[in-house]
Amino acid sequence: MKYVFGPVRSRRLGRSLGVDPVPLKTCNWNCVYCQLGRSRPMVATREAWVPAEDVVAEVRQTLEARGDGIDWITFAGSGEPTLHAQLGWMLASVKEMTEIPVAVITNGVLLHDPEVRAALRGVDAVLPSLDAGTDALYRKVVRPHPEATFERLVQGLTAFRQEFTGYLWVETMLIRGLNDDEAALEQLAHVLEPIAPNEIHLNVTVRPPSEPWVAPPEAAALDRAAEILGRVAPVVVPSGRGVFVLDEGRDPVEQILEVIERHPLPERVLSEGLAHLGEATRAALFAQLEATGRAQRVERQGEPSWVARSAFFS
Ligand code: SF4
Numbered sequence: 001m002k003y004v005f006g007p008v009r010s011r012r013l014g015r016s017l018g019v020d021p022v023p024l025k026t027c028n029w030n031c032v033y034c035q036l037g038r039s040r041p042m043v044a045t046r047e048a049w050v051p052a053e054d055v056v057a058e059v060r061q062t063l064e065a066r067g068d069g070i071d072w073i074t075f076a077g078s079g080e081p082t083l084h085a086q087l088g089w090m091l092a093s094v095k096e097m098t099e100i101p102v103a104v105i106t107n108g109v110l111l112h113d114p115e116v117r118a119a120l121r122g123v124d125a126v127l128p129s130l131d132a133g134t135d136a137l138y139r140k141v142v143r144p145h146p147e148a149t150f151e152r153l154v155q156g157l158t159a160f161r162q163e164f165t166g167y168l169w170v171e172t173m174l175i176r177g178l179n180d181d182e183a184a185l186e187q188l189a190h191v192l193e194p195i196a197p198n199e200i201h202l203n204v205t206v207r208p209p210s211e212p213w214v215a216p217p218e219a220a221a222l223d224r225a226a227e228i229l230g231r232v233a234p235v236v237v238p239s240g241r242g243v244f245v246l247d248e249g250r251d252p253v254e255q256i257l258e259v260i261e262r263h264p265l266p267e268r269v270l271s272e273g274l275a276h277l278g279e280a281t282r283a284a285l286f287a288q289l290e291a292t293g294r295a296q297r298v299e300r301q302g303e304p305s306w307v308a309r310s311a312f313f314s
Contacts, residue, residue, distance in 0.1 A: 003055045004062045005077070005258040009245050012127070012169065012201060012236070013072040013103055019059055020077025020262055021090060022049045024310055027079040029107050030143040031131075033173050033214050035207035035264050036078060037311030042145040043083060046110070052086035056093045063098055072125075073098070076105035077262040083110070088119030095122055103127060105171075109148040111156030117163055125167040127201070128157060132179055133187030141179060157195045170197040170233075174204055174225055180217040185228040192232045200229045201236045207264045208300035208307060215301065244273030253288045256306070260295060264307035267297070 003020050010016040026049055030039040059073065073094055075081045081104060084090070094102055101124035108128025110116040120126050132138040135150040144150075161168060170192065174180045179188070192200065202225055204216035217225070226235045244265055246252055256270065267286070274282045289295045289306065297304050298313045307313060 001058055001062065001258065003050060004058045005262055007070050008259055008263060010072075010074070013074055013125075015070055016072045016074045016103075017059075017062065017070045017100075018077055018262060019055060019073060019075045019090075019094070021052070021055050021075060021081050021084040021087060022077070022079040024078040024261070024308060025312075026083055027107070028083065028109060028145040028148040029080070030210075031173070032141060032143065032178075032209065032211040033175060033205050034210040035205075035307075036210075036262075037307065037313045038210050039079075040312055043079075044145045044147045046083055046085040046116075048085050049083065052084070052090050055090055059094050060097055063100075067098070067100070070100055072103050073100050074103045074105060076103075080107055080110075082106050082116050082119070088115075091119060091123055101125065107142070107148075107153075108157055108160075109144065109153045111160045112152040113156070117156070117160050120160070121164055123166060125169060126160070126164065127169045127171050128160075129171045129173070130157065130188065130192065130195075131173050131175075133184065133189070133191040137179055137184060137187075141173070141175065154191055154195075161195050161197075167199070168195075168197045169199045169201055170195070171201050171203055172225075172229070174202055174217045174222065176215040176217045176221070178214075180221040180225060182224060182228070185225050189228050189232050192229065197233045199236055200233050202226065202229070205301065206269075207266070208298055208305035208313065210313070212300060244270050246273055252285055253292065256285070256289055257292065257294050260306045261308040264305055264311075267304045267306060270306060 005018040007015040007017045025036050025039045026043050027039045028044045103125040105127045131141045138150040229235050294309050295306050296309045
């Protein structure tokens with residue numbers, strides 16, 4: 001499969017079938033915490049990055065072959081999905097073919113564009129990002145394309161909330177020493193209030209961040225964030241670990257590649273998911289993974305992680 005991956009077990013969305021409508025790091029942000037490496041170059045134009053018909057055909061084929069037990073179909077993956085010019089058509093086509101709820105994980109900055117808001121209006125959940133309550137901090141955390149301004153992000157989120165009747169779950173990545181102090185959190189709460197999300201999901205880096213200095217907040221800072229942002233909406237705190245589940249019927253190397261090309265994972269997490277295979281088989285699988293030329297092992301947060309070969313992590 002080229003555009004569909006998983007299902008992966010997601011803390012927020014249960015067994016989630018991923019749909020990836022853009023090539024690796026097609027993004028208008030270059031977040032310091034990005035699990036996909038650096039955006040080189042950043043992209044701000046909406047284009048038909050991959051054939052929309054092929055994406056929809058893969059979703060249909062996957063649902064026919066192994067659609068049981070999927071909780072959500074989630075558009076996300078290698079970059080910013082709203083940069084695909086035919087996202088609205090793809091989402092509508094998938095909604096027509098199944099009762100399974102559809103979610104879009106987005107940085108949200110293109111929601112200022114009425115066409116993008118219309119594209120997302122019919123889905124069941126949208127998960128935009130908001131990591132900062134000021135322009136200066138926003139630029140430090142997500143290092144946006146010049147067109148992807150903080151003002152546009154906030155305007156777009158506010159306008160979308162007024163039009164969208166589904167679930168709006170704001171994602172906030174907390175980074176130690178950057179956006180986890182009380183003043184930054186109060187400013188964020190202030191900006192979030194009129195947006196009125198249904199939930200706020202606090203995240204910490206459990207996958208290798210783009211920048212090696214990025215670290216998760218102390219437990220006390222996480223508690224403080226939950227308390228301050230909890231005044232705006234119910235807060236979901238991170239579980240602190242990723243999960244990899246092997247589907248016994250399919251090639252394990254291909255399955256690992258499908259996941260790590262969109263959601264890089266610490267080797268520890270992969271090893272837990274492969275524990276039943278024994279140490280020698282696991283080591284052989286990691287060697288095969290490297291031999292495909294599609295994966296690389298990088299050191300982040302004091303441990304090795306597996307990421308796409310083409311991602312920039314150096
Ligand atoms: S985390 Fe998402 S929005 Fe940020 S650079 Fe990576 S793909 Fe883009």
